[in-house]
Amino acid sequence: MSKQQARARLTYQRALQEAGTEFARHGYADASLLRIAQRMNLTKGALYGHFDSKAEIAAALVALLDELLPHPGDPTTHPHPDPMADLQELALTVARAVESDIQINAALRLTVDAALDSDRTPPFLEELHRRALQLLEAAGQTEPAALADLLIVVLVGAYYTAPTLQRSGMSTRVQAIWDALAPRSPSTG
Incomplete structure (x- = not known):
């Protein structure tokens, strides 16, 4: 070069x-x-x-979102024996990336804003929903589609209600919401 x-x-x-x-x-x-x-x-x-x-x-920024989601068959992706743990990690991966990378932060804003202005769900949100749905079905959850929708709502809500441009604390908030919705039993703690 x-x-x-x-x-x-x-x-x-x-x-x-x-x-x-x-x-x-x-x-x-x-x-x-x-x-x-x-x-x-x-x-x-x-x-x-x-x-x-x-x-x-x-478009160059939004394309960066594709790198956030592990690709099926990727040798670095090791599914957890607990699909719910995989789902939690997926949500936290997105939240952490938004907090730590202004380009990902902007890409998510552009994606969500585009969703508000269109009748079509942006590809990243479709793929995130699809993966969440797969994990919820694998976990045997009742109403997996509604729960996959809830994951998207949690991420978008945590994004838009984070107090700073850098969305500081987004992953902490996503974790707190996760814990409130899926509390661990004392024996699995």
Whole structure:
């Protein structure tokens, strides 16, 4: 890789980082490419050298959500003998990623905002629901579809009610909700 290619890649990554902050803070409609470029000490035109549009930047961020969910057959994925523990870990993985990565934070906001403006469920939320449903069915839960819906509601609710832009404490809140809904018995503690 040449120095020019390396510099372009670094600028691309920086643009996604700054775009993450912008979209997490303002959502898609109110996000400004000019503000992103200014934070990077670039012109808006220089930013367009890396992305053709605001929609392309948003799509690049949303694509990062696909990396959150383990892919079936992935050798690093070891199913827990307890599907409910797997479901809990799935929810906490999403919450922790939102807290620790502004790009994932923005991607979730963009995804949820898109769901509000469309008749179609965004692919990430569909896939999250599908995986939750599989785990709930494997656990023998009654009303697995309703419980999978509840998982999505918990994650989205914890996201939107977290007190800071970084969504600090989201995973703690998701864990507390999980514990309240599925308390452990003293013998399994």
